[in-house]
Amino acid sequence: MSVPGTNDFSRPSGRTPEQLREVRIERAFTRHAEGSVLISFGETRVLCTASVENRVPAFLRGKGEGWVTAEYGMLPRATNTRNDREAARGKQGGRTLEIQRLIGRSLRACVDRKLLGERTITLDCDVLQADGGTRTAAITGAYVALVDAVNWMIKRGDIKPKAGRSPIFGAVAAVSVGIYRGVPVLDLDYAEDSDCDTDMNVVMNDGGGFIEVQGTAEGHAFRREELAAMTALAEVGIGELVAMQRAALGL
Amino acid sequence: MSVPGTNDFSRPSGRTPEQLREVRIERAFTRHAEGSVLISFGETRVLCTASVENRVPAFLRGKGEGWVTAEYGMLPRATNTRNDREAARGKQGGRTLEIQRLIGRSLRACVDRKLLGERTITLDCDVLQADGGTRTAAITGAYVALVDAVNWMIKRGDIKPKAGRSPIFGAVAAVSVGIYRGVPVLDLDYAEDSDCDTDMNVVMNDGGGFIEVQGTAEGHAFRREELAAMTALAEVGIGELVAMQRAALGL
Amino acid sequence: MSVPGTNDFSRPSGRTPEQLREVRIERAFTRHAEGSVLISFGETRVLCTASVENRVPAFLRGKGEGWVTAEYGMLPRATNTRNDREAARGKQGGRTLEIQRLIGRSLRACVDRKLLGERTITLDCDVLQADGGTRTAAITGAYVALVDAVNWMIKRGDIKPKAGRSPIFGAVAAVSVGIYRGVPVLDLDYAEDSDCDTDMNVVMNDGGGFIEVQGTAEGHAFRREELAAMTALAEVGIGELVAMQRAALGL
Amino acid sequence: MSVPGTNDFSRPSGRTPEQLREVRIERAFTRHAEGSVLISFGETRVLCTASVENRVPAFLRGKGEGWVTAEYGMLPRATNTRNDREAARGKQGGRTLEIQRLIGRSLRACVDRKLLGERTITLDCDVLQADGGTRTAAITGAYVALVDAVNWMIKRGDIKPKAGRSPIFGAVAAVSVGIYRGVPVLDLDYAEDSDCDTDMNVVMNDGGGFIEVQGTAEGHAFRREELAAMTALAEVGIGELVAMQRAALGL
Amino acid sequence: MSVPGTNDFSRPSGRTPEQLREVRIERAFTRHAEGSVLISFGETRVLCTASVENRVPAFLRGKGEGWVTAEYGMLPRATNTRNDREAARGKQGGRTLEIQRLIGRSLRACVDRKLLGERTITLDCDVLQADGGTRTAAITGAYVALVDAVNWMIKRGDIKPKAGRSPIFGAVAAVSVGIYRGVPVLDLDYAEDSDCDTDMNVVMNDGGGFIEVQGTAEGHAFRREELAAMTALAEVGIGELVAMQRAALGL
């Protein structure tokens, strides 16, 4: 992949434009949840748990299908200055709702809900420490927790995969890309995120298909070529993330 | 522009893939607001008002800058079946918050907030009737209401454009694109939206720059080529919408 | 009818004391609702939709009766200065609740709920533009939307009128009256409403019976004779409004 | 006063049509408030306290005027079956808001707010036991609490009545009237209220002027003559209530 | 019992350290509730009602057991300065929730819920006037209201005591104790409560067993001996309160 660069370009972290931060995926981080993953994208750390419940939302009752949904939260001091606790304020903010809707949609894209039966899997993604890219880390980690929860169900015999088919097909991962000082870069940290021209979150599957693309011009509008360069970078990054998910799962 | 198509492909509305619905822009629809526009994208009708107030949010106080923000609502029976009134439920839903954040960001992209002074312009986008594409119609209509409100301020002498520069630079419009039965199509109506594989909302300026790109795979993940075809379609549609905005404003 | 007046009395609008504003009733204003009416009392414009649903509130379940209820809202910039959006504030204000309770009670007064079956008709009254008298316009318009919705049900065969009886008996309309500069006047606009001594909302049926009378002394307490003069004026105005409702319905 | 009646007419309580329930007004019922009155209309018992605070709402700041406002509540088991506690439900219902707005408006009608200075008097009306007519008892009792609070302020020298004028001019009292089994009756108790054709709440001052008139047809619409008979009954009842207020105040 | 004291020690009220305030228990204070008690601990007055309903919370449905729960409220002007009405603020405060949880737990400690059947008894404790010790007065009074409600159920035949056993076993009462100016004192009033070093609420049954002990160091941490002295004082006080409960119930 060719990325435009100049001699004097450097990222605050010293990474190359197409370099992910160090990614760590720790399974079974807590003990009660059917899946529990602590994922780190550099200094961003998100605890993703998957909880299985034998009920579905009202709009699905009696249809023989399951549901996959997500909730997102940030501990008040996950960030540099303390944010109000949403539970104390009495409502989740727009950013929170937007992110948890994105996580839910992204993971439903790799689940055959008919095979789940009338069960709900809730993915709770709680940010312990934030340094940019919390939503992409959350999606990438939640996928691993989801696989663990489904395997737990299969092991217990709750789900009987038909013809060997698991309710989960393929993998889903996410990464941010952006234009930082004129250069397309992969996996923005907070220093880059708060100072970039364009910020894009990309969710893809392991087959190279796009599930979500959300790009926002922060400083100036971006061009078609920049969009292409960013999505190309994202493809590279997601390829690596999917490999790490597989490694973490022992596949 | 070349769009893949087949002999037996047809849209529910009978439109060609690259054809917008009939767009109408009616200024001064209500009398109190500084800008008031009823915009129709076919059967989708959104009332966009711009209100000027001599105050800014706390985080901007004393900085000599203005603010542009948006709120979005849907009348309970704008849709085929009645939705609960958000005021009665006691909160705005995630979809509402997501859309109003998008509208606000999109319009701030064409405003020099320093030139506004310490004033807030609120764009209220209320859907009277929904048939798909309410957020893109809202952005396109809100731009016209915003221009009217800024011109009202200039006329009153509240704003003195420096060196002839208005606080508004360029134009902003939005349209949806999608993959319907395998074919990229422009400006989805509800029948298409609820039955398509991919749905993407694109916000652009009149210089051909992207401000927001939000694509979601509904049925199957989309490919890089599909993304390119959709953004190309969006560019065409937005060019037409910007021309209609100019015509409505008498420019 | 005799109305006290003086040579130098004039209403801001130039109307005579017993003159209504121009009233327009536009049916089928939006397409999804079973009844949809845009009513104008001069510059006051209210969109009234009637929605039919096959369920009743908990307190009526299993009783074989239907329910008629109303919700009221005002777009944030329906008024001269922008009001906070109730959905964003997280609750409906006291004035809103008071008005929607009044609309609901008023319309239930002309419905035989047993003949409706276990169905709910919700009348959503949303003020697009306010210039005084929004609640009386809402009641008058909601009646027409209600008739349209009931006729839609009859046409579909959902309701089988017994012995030719529709669930709706008679008509209901409403108007405001007040004492403006010492003179009883009909159908106050905002300029009069904010500067009058007494403001009264009257709801009546087409048989000349009172359904609701709500009078408030704003400046000084009113006398028995003033009450009588105001209710007499209201009778005249409501007679005219009922005729316009009939005309709009093609009766 | 002539009231239509028949030989076989009787009220559940055995009262004559124009007879009030036994009214008791007990001042200084609690010790902390500047005014504290327990008022009984028969079995209806409302505790009305007046609290003086040295601040005004935002819309009055710096105008040199005071404010008088009211809040209304009902203990959960003031009624025959337990009602949810509004504090636990997280909001005041429409009926509560409607009543407290009525109480506030009614008492502001006898106060010269300029003479109060920048102070707020809050009238809390809490129903300990309900048997119909809680809002009219509340208004009648709150007036006495208000007078006590204003006299407390005068005694402390907080208010210096100009030319001997107290901020309170005249008196305000309220009573319900209705048509019960065809007969206009005064001061409905719960047994009558839940079984009457028409229910009207009337607020008047001691000069015979109307401050609020709120009539609702419950069973059938009422006629002009019935309205006149009810308001005439109310005048009689309020005359008696004002006398009792004066007696309680030792005037 | 030995209580340390000095010659110059005196309580604001003139009471001796081990002296309760005057306690009054008035049954049938209001008429609708199955049990209704006005209890006074000196100037603290709390209305405690017991309401019986034929339903249980979701977590008990179908288990054949009943439930006992409590709600607590304070009228806005029960205190020296007015507190916001919790219903108007839209939520119950932490102190309120803490107290009502305590009342509920305390009374469940003397009820055999199996003998209640699937019924809920709700104890509403509303403070009409506060002078310290509202929660302990509430518990002591709620017990009497609870007994009245259970006896009402037995009388109606709703409950058939097995082998003569009532669902209520023993009695429950509560009192506060504290260290005031170095001396352990019983039943703190507001003057003491706001100026003491340690404040402890103790709930006991009539067999001398502790149900709840909640002690808080206000000024300095307390020692093991002080804890012992306070609990000893509480035992004495609760013995007296239980005797008064019995007397009030005519036992």
Added chain:
Amino acid sequence: MSVPGTNDFSRPSGRTPEQLREVRIERAFTRHAEGSVLISFGETRVLCTASVENRVPAFLRGKGEGWVTAEYGMLPRATNTRNDREAARGKQGGRTLEIQRLIGRSLRACVDRKLLGERTITLDCDVLQADGGTRTAAITGAYVALVDAVNWMIKRGDIKPKAGRSPIFGAVAAVSVGIYRGVPVLDLDYAEDSDCDTDMNVVMNDGGGFIEVQGTAEGHAFRREELAAMTALAEVGIGELVAMQRAALGL
């Protein structure tokens, strides 16, 4: 210390009655907060962060004093079955409010708020995994985070300790004790907590003084001797915890 025991008594964990679970205290667990401690009491893990802000609540403004407060939360899947997220439900539950009030009070007991200046330290205690004793672990860990935050302030020169005095005097720690199968035991885990007769939370300082004592009879009322045995056990446990706090702080 003598603890009653029998030959066949055993705790689910195999611990002796007076044995704490393994306690770990990990400082600087996250990087943004001025103090950040992950504390474990066995399988209970709580993240405690201390955030310093240059503002105080309204009731302290201009008094030259600081404030110390706490917030408590539990991740939805910290427990065996998933709990609703409080931010999504729109309010904090009674248990949460009760616990965070307890944590705040406990830590204020070791702070000289005058020496803090007009600053607020907020202790956020978020339970990552629950196995009984979350509130006592939270208090014990929050103390360490508080010390770290105050030392950070001293280092920066924000606070100038007068005569070498830090705003923090002494130490505060907490532990639970209970009667499990008739035997007083220290530091209950979930298996014991849900099956014990009495549960008591004790907060003490390093001088052996009690700050909070909260005991609840779950099964049967407890006796004076049991209270004494439990507080004696708590003293032992807190002595050990204070030593661990000192070790963690390198003192």
